[in-house]
Amino acid sequence: MLPQTEQIANSNMHIDAVAPMRALTIMLDVQRKSLDAIEHVASEIILASEQVAKTIQSGGTIHYVAAGSSGLMALADGAELPGTFGISQDQIRIHMAGGVPTNGQMPGNTEDDISSAQEIVNAMHQNDCIIAISASGTTPFPCEIANAAKEKNIAVIGIANNPDTRLLNIADIAICLRTPPEALAGSTRMGAGTAQKVALNFISTQAGILLGHVHDGQMINLIADNAKLRQRAVNIICSIAHVSPQDAAHAMDIANGNTKHAILIAKGCPASEVNKLLATYGPRMADCLLALNAAKTAQT
Numbered sequence: 001m002l003p004q005t006e007q008i009a010n011s012n013m014h015i016d017a018v019a020p021m022r023a024l025t026i027m028l029d030v031q032r033k034s035l036d037a038i039e040h041v042a043s044e045i046i047l048a049s050e051q052v053a054k055t056i057q058s059g060g061t062i063h064y065v066a067a068g069s070s071g072l073m074a075l076a077d078g079a080e081l082p083g084t085f086g087i088s089q090d091q092i093r094i095h096m097a098g099g100v101p102t103n104g105q106m107p108g109n110t111e112d113d114i115s116s117a118q119e120i121v122n123a124m125h126q127n128d129c130i131i132a133i134s135a136s137g138t139t140p141f142p143c144e145i146a147n148a149a150k151e152k153n154i155a156v157i158g159i160a161n162n163p164d165t166r167l168l169n170i171a172d173i174a175i176c177l178r179t180p181p182e183a184l185a186g187s188t189r190m191g192a193g194t195a196q197k198v199a200l201n202f203i204s205t206q207a208g209i210l211l212g213h214v215h216d217g218q219m220i221n222l223i224a225d226n227a228k229l230r231q232r233a234v235n236i237i238c239s240i241a242h243v244s245p246q247d248a249a250h251a252m253d254i255a256n257g258n259t260k261h262a263i264l265i266a267k268g269c270p271a272s273e274v275n276k277l278l279a280t281y282g283p284r285m286a287d288c289l290l291a292l293n294a295a296k297t298a299q300t
Contacts, residue, residue: 015027015183015184023183026183027183027184027190029183030179030180030181030182030183030190030191031190031191031194033179033180033191034177034179034180034190034191034192034194034195035194035195035198037161037177037178037179037195038177038195038198038199038202040178041175041176041177041199044173044174044175045175045199045202045203045206046206047173048131048157048173048175048203049202049203049204049205049206049207049210050207050210051129051155051157051172051173052129052131052157052203052204052207053206053207053210053211054129055091055127055128055129055155056087056091056207056211057211058127059091059127060091060125060127060128060129061090061091061092061093061124061125061128061129062078062081062091062092062093062128062129062130062131063093063095063120063124063128063129063130063131063145063149064077064078064092064093064094064095064096064130064131064133065095065120065130065131065132065133065141065142065145065146066095066096066097066132066133066134066139066141066142067096067097067098067110067111067134067139067141067142068097068106068108068111068139068188069135069188069189069192069193070133070134070135070139070142070159070188070193070196071094071096071097071100071106071133072106072189072193073133073193073196073197073200074094074096074131074133074200075094075096075100076197076200077197077200077201077204078092078093078094078204079092079094080204081204081208082223083222083223083225083229084208084213084219084222085204085208085211085213085219085221085222086213086221086222086223086258086259086260087211087213095120095145097110097111097113097139097141097142098110098111098113110141111139111140111141112140112141113140113141114140114141114144114145117141117144117145117148118148120145121145121148121149121152121154124149124152124154125154126152126153126154128149128154128155129154129155129156129157130145130146130149130154130155130156130157131157131159131200131203132145132146132156132157132158132159132167132170132171133158133159133160133196133200134158134159134160134165134167135160135161135162135188135192135193135196136160136161136162136165136188137158137160137161137162137163137165137166137167137168138162138165138166138167139167142167143166143167143170146158146167146170146171147170150170150172155172155173156170156171156172156173157171157172157173157175157203158170158171158173158174158175159175159177159196159199159200160174160175160176160177161176161177161178161179161188161192161195161196162176163176163178175199177192177195177196177199179191179192179194179195208221210283211283212282212283212284212285213260213283215240215263215284215285215286216239216240218236218239218240219232219236219259220236220240220259220260220263220285221259221260222236222259223257224252224257224259225257230252230257233252233257233259233262234248234249234252235248236259236263237251237252237259237262237263237266240263240285240289241263241266241267243266247266248262248266251263251265251266254271255271255274260278260285261274263285264277264278264288264289264292267289267292268292268296269292277291277292
């Protein structure tokens with residue numbers, strides 16, 4: 001276990017000139033201070049989550065745009081959304097400078113290449129939204145795409161770690177994560193990357209809540225495409241619908257693996273009426289369950 005974190009008296013202290021435990025303590029302190037940056041942009045994060053939810057509801061696409069380590073943070077967030085919240089894969093796009101690395105190689109010069117920017121934006125639609133990320137706030141690839149999207153009246157969420165930078169000045173919703181100097185100078189995969197990942201987590205999770213994909217703190221629209229996730233879905237149905245694992249599994253079968261539908265079926269909604277119920281009382285599961293309970297009461 002690391003010792004209790006001490007305040008860094010000298011921001012220029014070199015982690016290579018101290019004992020390993022002290023170096024880890026310094027790095028941990030910077031990570032913690034980086035997380036503090038989130039608190040100061042809570043309102044902007046909420047606005048961003050509302051924009052993401054609005055985009056998904058309208059059938060639009062979320063475009064993550066970034067380079068380097070910021071691109072990896074974008075990839076980590078965007079790639080999880082279909083499985084976690086059941087959002088269509090067609091509504092998520094990852095635009096990473098040089099392309100998403102498939103062999104572990106990520107050349108740095110690609111972040112300056114803006115040749116594909118206009119083509120990327122030309123394929124976007126009015127109800128789309130982009131989340132552009134750059135630690136410096138000046139990276140050419142995301143800045144150029146954000147600027148072209150803004151000119152096309154496409155909503156732009158900008159995330160950067162430096163204030164008053166090009167990306168934040170372009171953005172409709174500007175999220176400035178004022179992280180401290182890195183313990184390893186210039187290595188934005190560390191403190192800056194941590195703050196970016198947490199901000200993205202919060203935006204996408206709050207958007208999932210607004211879309212009605214969370215109930216009782218559980219992922220009620222997860223895609224159960226393996227044995228582990230199917231068991232998790234069954235457990236969620238048991239917890240919310242108060243049925244046995246056998247009944248939950250049966251409801252999953254009837255719902256063709258749709259967890260949200262299976263919950264309502266397990267609570268007594270005919271499979272043929274599930275979509276109508278969600279259309280009438282959704283997106284919040286709580287409202288659908290109240291409507292089902294009211295209907296049952298009226299029948300007794």
